Amino acid sequence: MTATRTGACLCGAVRYAAQTDATTLGACLCDQCRRHTGSLLVGLGVMADALRWDGAPATYRSSDWAERGFCPACGSTLFYRVTAGPMAGYTSLAAGTLDDTSGLVLTHEYYSDACTAYRLAGDHARITRAETIAKFSGAEG
Numbered sequence: 001m002t003a004t005r006t007g008a009c010l011c012g013a014v015r016y017a018a019q020t021d022a023t024t025l026g027a028c029l030c031d032q033c034r035r036h037t038g039s040l041l042v043g044l045g046v047m048a049d050a051l052r053w054d055g056a057p058a059t060y061r062s063s064d065w066a067e068r069g070f071c072p073a074c075g076s077t078l079f080y081r082v083t084a085g086p087m088a089g090y091t092s093l094a095a096g097t098l099d100d101t102s103g104l105v106l107t108h109e110y111y112s113d114a115c116t117a118y119r120l121a122g123d124h125a126r127i128t129r130a131e132t133i134a135k136f137s138g139a140e141g
C-alpha cells in the first residue's frame with residue numbers, strides 16, 4: 001500500500017503530498033546542495049508525478065539537468081529535481097520539510113568527502129565525490 005507523505009515550507013505557503021513507498025533518505029554534500037540549503041540536503045526520492053502541490057514552489061535552474069525548488073515567500077529549500085536524461089522527474093524532497101519522518105532512515109551519503117567540517121555520523125553508505133560522479137556520469141548539479 002502506497003503511503004502519503006506530506007510536508008510544507010517554513011511559512012506554510014507551499015505544501016505538498018507525495019505518494020510513495022520509499023523509506024530511505026539520501027544526503028548530499030555537493031557544493032550546490034550545501035549552498036542551496038545552507039548546510040546539506042537530506043532528501044526523500046519520489047517521482048514528480050507522485051507529487052501534488054498546494055501553493056507553487058519557485059524553482060532555480062542550477063544546471064543543464066537539474067533545478068532546485070524553494071518557497072517564494074520564506075525561502076525554504078523544498079527539493080532538488082532532475083530535469084533531463086533518464087532520471088528526469090526524479091525529485092529529492094528536502095526531508096526537513098516533511099511533516100512526519102517516522103519510518104524513514106538515512107542510508108546513503110553522496111559527496112561524502114566534499115565537506116569535512118560536518119560529516120554525518122552513523123551507519124550508512126558513504127559515496128565520495130568521484131564515486132558519485134562515476135555513478136551518475138555527471139558533475140555536481
Ligand SMILES: [Zn+2]
Nearest residue numbers: 009011071074
Ligand atoms: Zn514558505
Ligand SMILES: [Zn+2]
Nearest residue numbers: 028029030033
Ligand atoms: Zn548535491
